[in-house]
Amino acid sequence: MGALARQVSIVGVSMTKFGKHAGKRTKDLACEATWGAIKDAGVRPEDIEAIYCGNAVDGLLSGQEDVRGQVVMREAGLAGKAIINTPNACASASTAVREAWLSIASGLYDVALAVGFEKLYVGDTAKTTRALATCTDVEIEGNMGVFFPGLYAMDAKRYMYETGCTREHFAKVSVKNHKNGCLNPHAQIQHELTVQDVLNSKMIADPITLYMCSPIGDGAAAAILCAEGIAKRYRSDPVRIAAIGMASGGYQDMRIDVEKPSATQMAARQAFELAGIGPEDVDLAEIHSAFSPAELFYFEEIGFCRKGEAWRFIDQGQTEIGGSIPVNASGGLESKGHPVGATGLAMVYEVVTQLRGGAGKRQVEGARVGLVHNGGGLIGGDVAAMCVHILTR
Amino acid sequence: MGALARQVSIVGVSMTKFGKHAGKRTKDLACEATWGAIKDAGVRPEDIEAIYCGNAVDGLLSGQEDVRGQVVMREAGLAGKAIINTPNACASASTAVREAWLSIASGLYDVALAVGFEKLYVGDTAKTTRALATCTDVEIEGNMGVFFPGLYAMDAKRYMYETGCTREHFAKVSVKNHKNGCLNPHAQIQHELTVQDVLNSKMIADPITLYMCSPIGDGAAAAILCAEGIAKRYRSDPVRIAAIGMASGGYQDMRIDVEKPSATQMAARQAFELAGIGPEDVDLAEIHSAFSPAELFYFEEIGFCRKGEAWRFIDQGQTEIGGSIPVNASGGLESKGHPVGATGLAMVYEVVTQLRGGAGKRQVEGARVGLVHNGGGLIGGDVAAMCVHILTR
Numbered sequence: 001m002g003a004l005a006r007q008v009s010i011v012g013v014s015m016t017k018f019g020k021h022a023g024k025r026t027k028d029l030a031c032e033a034t035w036g037a038i039k040d041a042g043v044r045p046e047d048i049e050a051i052y053c054g055n056a057v058d059g060l061l062s063g064q065e066d067v068r069g070q071v072v073m074r075e076a077g078l079a080g081k082a083i084i085n086t087p088n089a090c091a092s093a094s095t096a097v098r099e100a101w102l103s104i105a106s107g108l109y110d111v112a113l114a115v116g117f118e119k120l121y122v123g124d125t126a127k128t129t130r131a132l133a134t135c136t137d138v139e140i141e142g143n144m145g146v147f148f149p150g151l152y153a154m155d156a157k158r159y160m161y162e163t164g165c166t167r168e169h170f171a172k173v174s175v176k177n178h179k180n181g182c183l184n185p186h187a188q189i190q191h192e193l194t195v196q197d198v199l200n201s202k203m204i205a206d207p208i209t210l211y212m213c214s215p216i217g218d219g220a221a222a223a224i225l226c227a228e229g230i231a232k233r234y235r236s237d238p239v240r241i242a243a244i245g246m247a248s249g250g251y252q253d254m255r256i257d258v259e260k261p262s263a264t265q266m267a268a269r270q271a272f273e274l275a276g277i278g279p280e281d282v283d284l285a286e287i288h289s290a291f292s293p294a295e296l297f298y299f300e301e302i303g304f305c306r307k308g309e310a311w312r313f314i315d316q317g318q319t320e321i322g323g324s325i326p327v328n329a330s331g332g333l334e335s336k337g338h339p340v341g342a343t344g345l346a347m348v349y350e351v352v353t354q355l356r357g358g359a360g361k362r363q364v365e366g367a368r369v370g371l372v373h374n375g376g377g378l379i380g381g382d383v384a385a386m387c388v389h390i391l392t393r
Numbered sequence: 394m395g396a397l398a399r400q401v402s403i404v405g406v407s408m409t410k411f412g413k414h415a416g417k418r419t420k421d422l423a424c425e426a427t428w429g430a431i432k433d434a435g436v437r438p439e440d441i442e443a444i445y446c447g448n449a450v451d452g453l454l455s456g457q458e459d460v461r462g463q464v465v466m467r468e469a470g471l472a473g474k475a476i477i478n479t480p481n482a483c484a485s486a487s488t489a490v491r492e493a494w495l496s497i498a499s500g501l502y503d504v505a506l507a508v509g510f511e512k513l514y515v516g517d518t519a520k521t522t523r524a525l526a527t528c529t530d531v532e533i534e535g536n537m538g539v540f541f542p543g544l545y546a547m548d549a550k551r552y553m554y555e556t557g558c559t560r561e562h563f564a565k566v567s568v569k570n571h572k573n574g575c576l577n578p579h580a581q582i583q584h585e586l587t588v589q590d591v592l593n594s595k596m597i598a599d600p601i602t603l604y605m606c607s608p609i610g611d612g613a614a615a616a617i618l619c620a621e622g623i624a625k626r627y628r629s630d631p632v633r634i635a636a637i638g639m640a641s642g643g644y645q646d647m648r649i650d651v652e653k654p655s656a657t658q659m660a661a662r663q664a665f666e667l668a669g670i671g672p673e674d675v676d677l678a679e680i681h682s683a684f685s686p687a688e689l690f691y692f693e694e695i696g697f698c699r700k701g702e703a704w705r706f707i708d709q710g711q712t713e714i715g716g717s718i719p720v721n722a723s724g725g726l727e728s729k730g731h732p733v734g735a736t737g738l739a740m741v742y743e744v745v746t747q748l749r750g751g752a753g754k755r756q757v758e759g760a761r762v763g764l765v766h767n768g769g770g771l772i773g774g775d776v777a778a779m780c781v782h783i784l785t786r
Contacts, residue, residue: 001442005398005500025532049394050639056459059452063536065527066449066480067770070641070777074530079775080642080659084488087459087478095477099492106498107398134458137467139418143456246443248463249473266473274501377460379467384460385476 001270004105009231009238010391012041012224013349018188018337020121021218026058030072030117033220033342037113041224041234048224049109050082052100054092054116055341060131061122072117087341089135090288090376092116093221094344094387098244100225110227116346117220118339128216132340136378149213149291151378153205156293160207165296165311167207171198172314173292174212174334180321181331183362186346188217188337198292212292214338221345223352239352242277242369242390245270249382263375263386264301271371271388272303279303282325282390283367284354286347288374289332295319298373299327302388321362329354329362344374344387355393368393394663397498402624402631403784405434405617406742411581411730413514414611419451423465423510426613426735430506434617434627441617442502443475445493447485447509448734453524454515465510480734482528483681483769485509486614487737487780491637493618503620509739510613511732521609525733529771542606542684544771546598549686553600558689558704560600564591565707566685567605567727573714574724576755579739581610581730591685605685607731614738616745632745635670635762635783638663642775656768656779657694664764664781665696672696675718675783676760677747679740681767682725688712691766692720695781714755722747722755737767737780748786761786 014036016029030053038045053069064071069085088095093116100112120128133142140146159165175195181187193211201210224234231238247266261269272278279302287302289295296310304325305313313319319327330336330350333343351370353359370391377384407429409422423446431438446462457464462478481488486509493505513521526535534540552558568588574580586604594603617627624631640659654662665671672695680695682688689703697718698706706712712720723729723743726736744763746752763784770777 002500002503005498059458059527063527063531065452065524065531067482067528067530067772067777070770070772071530071532073641074772074775079772080640082639083481083641083778084492085478085480087480088476089460099477099495102492102499102501103495105398105500106495107395108495108498109394131458134452134456135460137460137464138456138458139464246475247473248466248476377463379460379463379472382467382472384463 005107006105007228008101008104008225008241009228010223010241010352011226011231011234011238012037012043013352014040015186015221015346015349016219017186018217018219018339026062026117026119027072027075029119029218029220030115031076033222034076034115037222037224043111043224043234045078047111048081048113050103050112051078052084052086052096052112052114054086054096055118056087056089056092056135057131058119060134061119088385090340091344091374091385091387092341094372094374094389095385097223097345097348097389098246098387101241101244104225104227110230112225113222114225114345115220115222116342116344118341119218120216120339121218125216135376137380140380141378149205149208152291152294153208155297156207159293159297163308163311167199168195169311169314170207170212170293171195173295174198176320177289177328177332178335180329180362181335184331184336187331187335188215189335208291214290214333217337217339219337219339219342221342221349223345223348237356239355240392242392243271243274245388248385262301263383264298264373267386267388268302271390275390281369282371283369284326284329284364285371285373286330286350287327289328289334290338292334295327302373321364326364329364347372347374348389351391355391398500399498400621401494401497401618401634402621403616403634403745404619404624404627404631405430405436406745407433408579408614408739408742409612410579411610411612411732419455419510419512420465420468422512422611422613423508424469426615427469427508430615430617436504436617436627438471440504441474441506443496443505444471445477445479445489445505445507447479447489447737448511449480449482449485449528450524451512453527454512481778483733484737484767484778484780485734487765487767487782488778490616490738490741490782491639491780494634494637497618497620503623505618506615507618507738508613508615509735509737511734512611513609513732514611518609528769530773533773534771542598542601545684545687546601548690549600552686552690556701556704560592561588562704562707563600563605563686564588566688567591569713570682570721570725571728573722573755574728577724577729580724580728581608582728601684605727607683607726610730610732612730612732612735614735614742616738616741630749632748633785635785636664636667638781641778655694656776657691657766660779660781661695664783668783674762675764676762677719677722677757678764678766679723679743680720682721682727683731685727688720695766714757719757722757740765740767741782744784748784
């Protein structure tokens, strides 16, 4: 891994409200986010040279396989560009950002658009769940009934056994994130919960209860990236992509092989090395909390604390807004929502908004360095794709 | 569009035989091509930093949506890398090459793998055809019965009307390509045809007959790319990627709006500009002849001759091996085959092999500059993705 030929900035971001958009097509959501980012950047559509599109499962849910990016970009009036689809399970949108970043870093392009979109709500939970199960190796997992809630539950059980963490700690993660979500007008679920509410909600896969799970929902998010040297043409407050790390292969390191680094560890190490900073320099993080226990695992794997100690941070309130390292100020995946192909860019939206100082009631004061952790998919017990972005102002 | 920060070479290529591989899974085909390219390059698997995977319709044909690259790369023993999926209809594999190229040009990586794979033969032609029809905007095309043979047939009719070309000329394209395919051990169909054979074969969509169509088949192809500065570590005969152009939007310019440049025209112009050469400098070309008439349209759009004159070139034998500009020395899509997600990389395989002087009986003597034209998909009457690669030695 070497140094980039040139640096890249983000000069525009946008996201739709996450939720159940029964009257809107995937196209409608993607257009809303795309036009929002274009407006936010003040870029002319004709200046955009390449478009990277993240979507995970629209093939099964709407019947639109393969060229989904072209379909939505034509609707947005942006046909004619180089359009690249980057499906990568829950990491589809952060993969889109990563490829856009590299296309500009290479010198080929000056301005690119990354957009992520997903419509999971089709009025049929079983259909949505079956579609999400194809984000695995279907031959050995998806078709065999191996699926995410059960896997995260096994990790959670092991984590409790190893560390002394209790199910109350998992509930506290959800409580924190729902509290933050009430401060985010884009969040799908905007009501506070108590620890008892979370623990008493329907059991999904012990110890994971319903309110520890991200909901089914729809949404889109987008960002305009450009070469750092021209960023000020568009905005006075560009945010730099200091690094993006990416790996496949290892899942949470507790489950299978403690000697093998997890995908999060590999991606985070790459990102910190490239950015030339460490976890201690990060002011806020968006972490892929598809299920509340995962926020704790990933918090450790990124390197914010030693192994087995993340639950103490939630007890001490250190990951709350105002704490030493706020996590999921946006509401996280449990409250903000998780339309999978949009999630990585919604995280980028949150961090960019925070670094600009524009996050309103959920603002993390003085934030200068933010981290996005977005990934998912399951292949032979390993994670399919994990991205860690470091953004700075 | 600007100059690249650094140049990129291809140091390894491989492809499976194209054909009906009833006993093999997509995974098996992808592994064979991957290991072949690794061996051809003499690269150590641990040196590969990122992997770009092209596949178009395996979601519908095998049930493996979304994370197809990770699934096959785990089987190949290459889990743990950054793995990116690049589905883009018939341009999936050339999109994979393009993204691998940019990832190295950016400075981030030194060595990357691009692989394309597709298993179209599932013993059910209707199922395969329905899957391919999702490489359109299904809302306005695929689900409405608008599909590729009919569209190409309309183009062909218009071309005949405009230029004086006859259906015999389309047949001659197929005859040439089948003749070339007999010299290619990887080709799916290896028997010669006469003009009468082609014209008398089953009518698919007038004037397109069965033998003017690419067959249903399976296959995979792969390439190892690296920074030009280290290419000689691996091989003494690296091939440079001089440029890749990419565009969506315009289809053949005759159909809808003669004032609008086609995707091929846009992608070719970008590629020639970046490479600093013109069509007259190209020694051989692989052109996306999914249907024989298209070879003529695209030949003109790339700029090899003036509009409306390509059929004269086929009459004069100029596109044969030994002619002034050999086209589809590999056998083209009609004879070599067209497992869609593998096709772009099979074209790269052919051009690299030719530039190395290793194409045996189908060798284009003294070839120094080769062009790959690969694209497809249909969005609102426009092409979804078109790539033009220029490779040089």
